[in-house]
Amino acid sequence: MKSFKAECWYQIYLYKRYLFNYLSDLFLLILMFMGIFWSGTLVGNGIIGSSLNATVIGYVLWTLIQNTISQMGMTVANEARNGILEQQYLMPISTKQLFFNKSIVNIITSTVQVTLVLLLIMFFTGHWLNLSLLTLLPFSLTLIATIGLGYVVVSLVLRLKRIGSTLIIFQYIYLAVLLINFEYYSSPIKILSCLLPICPMVSWIRLIVNQHSYNLPFYLVGSLFNAAFWLIIGLLVFNLTNKYIKQKGTLSLY
Template sequence: MLLLWTMLRMKVLLMIRYRVDFVAQIITMYLFFVVLFFGGRAAVGSIGGGGTGVIGDTLDAIIVGWFLWTMAVSSYSSLSSEVTQESRWGTLEQLFMSPHGFGVVLTTKVVVNVLTSLLMGGIMLSLMIVTTGRTLTIDLLSVVPVVILTLMTTIGLGYVFAGLTLIYKKISSVRQIAQFGLVGLIAAPAVDVPLLRVLPLVQGSAMLQETMRDGVRFWQFPMPEIGVLVVTALVYWAAGYVLFMFCSRVARRRGVMAHY
């Protein structure tokens, strides 16, 4: 708990220290959403002939999807960014010598990143609801479990990018390109193509849409759907962690762990 509190405190201090960058990131995402939402409303209105129900469902889907995308980007990119930052500061090797063990330190960082992602998601959701005037069901007992399990799949991707960062040091361009892939996964037609549910974000996105738009409680979902959500979360998280540890061994073998 002391390690978690220390890292959480450090994260908050860094956010305060670089508050301009943090605020700019939120504003940028918010402005993109405003363009997408009002542009989408105009497009759907013209195509749908003014059908209020169709327009409302589509716009609600945009809000929920953007809410999830905001948190997914934060959770998967933050780990790689922190590895780059630790390399730049020259403190990366100290994490491997920590008495807590590198695995514990890394897992704690992941927990802190998830909390930060939830904070950013909450801020964005509040701004979106105020801006659009839409009403969504925000049952924390249902939304939080779905979101956390969904983000575990993107955390697995974050492990992979963090591992590649250890070896190749600067892959920010690749990471930014991957953000567009997250949009496709969130918008994937899981109902029409059930096999897509095994991909990152897909199952969680479908369940979050039902939870926030239709008011479906977490325990009201069929057990197979919950099972897919849990299994994909664990598989992607574990696979990402294993690949990260493999990349860390490669980086140490090549002697580039502390290089930047």
């Protein structure tokens, strides 16, 4: 519990110390979406109705992934560069618990930022989404899947050290994936999309927001499977990587 509190205070101090930078990041996220929105408005009839709902949901959840997973990777890389990571490995808690605390704190801060992004996007576009309490279920499962993805990214940083460019490429590839409406494809493709991180949750949320009829058992089972699958994958990859770097003594950046 002490390490979790320390991680929380660490994030608070970072936000206070570099507030201008974080506000700039928030402004950039809003500006990027407005660029997507305005470009869609200039083509044909623009992005309207349910297509705008789909775009907003996909973009907001991409923002959550970007802040939770990519930021996690950048943080661990910076800590390895500064020697902080080696100190953390000497703490009297397991490394799994250490990075779990980091993931939870990242998720909390990212959820707050995503909420602000969503509210500002709806304000600037004048298009307000009708969110029901049922939306909390797929969103919660999304957070569980991002914990697993966080472990995967941390494993890559611990093993490969410098993956900044890879994280940037991953962000924009996944933005395109999240903007694809898998819920309107054939059944085999919808089933295969359940293997992609958080894709069934995104489709489920879009269907709820657009008030479309859907197969509830399919999306419930698919989302539960997706969350459990990526959490297990993340833990397995992290355990193997953690064991490897301890045996080889390759924790430091150099």
